[in-house]
Amino acid sequence: MPENSTKKQVPVYAEPSYQTEWQGGRLEHIHIAPEASYEMEELQEANCVAGKGIEGDRYYKGVGTYSPKPDVRDITLIEAEALEHLVLNQPPMQDEPIVLKPVDHRRNLTVRGVPLNHLVGKYFTVGEVIFKGGRLNFPCRYLEEILGLPVYLPLYNRSGLNCSIIRGGTIRPGDAINPLDPSIVKTL
Amino acid sequence: MSARMIMKLHVSDVYDEAPDVRVLTLRHPIRRELPESTPGAHVDLRLPNGKIRQYSLIGDPTDRTQYRIAVKREDDGRGGSRWVHESLKVGSEAHVSAPRNNFGLSSEAQKHVLVAGGIGVTPFLAMVQELSAADQHYTLHYSSRQPVPPFSDFLKDLCGDSVSIYTTHDPQAPRFDAETAFKTVEDGTHIYCCGPASLIDAVKRATAHWPPEQVHFEVFEPVIDENFTPEPFDIRIASTDAVLHVPADRSALDVLREEGFVLPSSCELGVCGTCKCTYSDGTVIHRDQVLSTAERQDQMMLCVSRARVRVTLDL
Structure with missing residues (x-):
């Protein structure tokens, strides 16, 4: 092989980029479940605790279905738009549209106008609280079983984002969601 | 067998059908419709100590607005029915699972x-x-x-x-x-x-x-077989080839959980069907009350069933 082709090139996408332009997202719903398999309950106000989760939620208490698995799971988010696409039967992977209500998807926050798939490793604010995108959420058969709805395939790649809470505080439906420059986080 | 949602239902009515049989009507505080049920289905009722009791749904299966259960007070029992009789009143909160049916009517029967x-x-x-x-x-x-x-x-x-x-x-x-x-x-x-x-x-x-x-x-009660003596055995995990030892005094479910497997279970008595697992290569001693003879060819209930010497689990 010629010398120059073995020269290590820096791939364009190797470093997290903060160039995704977005703003003006909104928090629509907050839900928690007291224990694994318990039905989700809607909150009008929630206390986010840094490094732990939403007060009262199963992952805050460490008793969630996936709590024994090591990963960032303080709080989970899903896009309202993804739920709307299921109603439109997009992608058309099942016989009929699926109505997956915010109370049923088992993620904590339903958000609108927030490109969750772009936020892995990035910081953003929900009201006064700072989140950092962890890993993309993966749909699970457990959700299919508990709901009796074939949501596994249609949620593939848009099942939401698992986040850590960097700075805690109170959140409420209607709170603005915006990107946060990581240099600001370093000064906190 | 699949996982089931647990709901915090409200007791909306209580009456005594007989001196020791109490009928409770349960409604959802928010949802208008409860998960669907079919005749013969049961729900799990969670006791304050985290244990579970199973009760058949006795109401009209087409009425999705409420569930009804009948609980016989068994003073010599394990305490679940006594708690229901003494503690659940109109307005009480009862933690109840979505229904499951192991006892459905056959659609082929004449x-x-x-x-x-x-x-x-x-x-x-x-x-x-x-x-x-x-x-x-x-x-x-x-x-x-x-x-x-x-x-x-x-x-x-x-x-x-x-x-x-x-x-x-x-x-x-x-x-x-x-x-x-x-x-x-x-x-x-x-x-x-x-x-x-x-x-x-x-x-x-x-x-x-x-x-x-x-x-x-x-069957809502475990098999009582005083002659059964549990023996230790080994579990081979099909995906990793790992071998786990199950001592005589512990269940396969306990040992697997200790090793980090996240496995659903409910009654842990071999009657509900939640912890069903597929197996191969082994002689299983089936001690459950839920699997049919055909299902027993390749499935076992991890909570009560055991194996002779060794079994391979599809995990």
Whole structure:
């Protein structure tokens, strides 16, 4: 092989980029479940605790279905738009549209106008609280079983984002969601 | 068997069907419709200590606005029914799972023969509502020690000639005779039995010559076999080839969980079907009350069943 082709090139996408332009997202719903398999309950106000989760939620208490698995799971988010696409039967992977209500998807926050798939490793604010995108959420058969709805395939790649809470505080439906420059986080 | 949602339901009505049988009506505080149920289904009721008791749904299965259960107070029992009788009042919160049905009516049957003993009548209360509404051919044989068996008025009104009630406190009164009733195998007839172990055993003996798929049992109590001595065995995990040792005094479920497997379970008595697991390469000692003979060829319940020497689990 010629010398120059073995020269290590820096791939364009190797470093997290903060160039995704977005703003003006909104928090629509907050839900928690007291224990694994318990039905989700809607909150009008929630206390986010840094490094732990939403007060009262199963992952805050460490008793969630996936709590024994090591990963960032303080709080989970899903896009309202993804739920709307299921109603439109997009992608058309099942016989009929699926109505997956915010109370049923088992993620904590339903958000609108927030490109969750772009936020892995990035910081953003929900009201006064700072989140950092962890890993993309993966749909699970457990959700299919508990709901009796074939949501596994249609949620593939848009099942939401698992986040850590960097700075805690109170959140409420209607709170603005915006990107946060990581240099600001370093000064906190 | 799948995971089920647990809901915090409200007790909206309580009445005593008999001095020791309390009927509770449960409604969802927010949702208008509860998860769907079919006749013969049961729900799990969570006790304050985290244990679970299973109760058949006795109401009209087409009414999605409420669930009804009937709980017999068993003072010698494990404490669940006593807690229900003493603590659940109108307005109380009850933690109840979505329904599961291990005892459904066969869609292929032309005739249904239902055999109930005591509080084992509960799954049949839902069944006869559906069978009557669909004008299907059925007979309910209901034996009870009570002079006035619980739900007898309801059953007589609904079922008419299709129900026979046997009051066993009276030594002169006729008894249900399973041997005679099931002497001749009838194509298209399905038999369903729920009641105390003595009745289950009698019907099992009387139907031993029937095709197993035509005979159905609902058991809410574990098998009590005083002669069974658990032996240690090994589990091989198919995906990793790892081998785990299960000591004589522990269950496969316990050992697997300790090793980090996240496995659902509910009754941990071998009657609910939640912890079902596929196996290969091994002789399993089935001690559950939920798997059919066909299912036992490659599935086992991890909570109570064991293996001779070694079994490979599809994990």
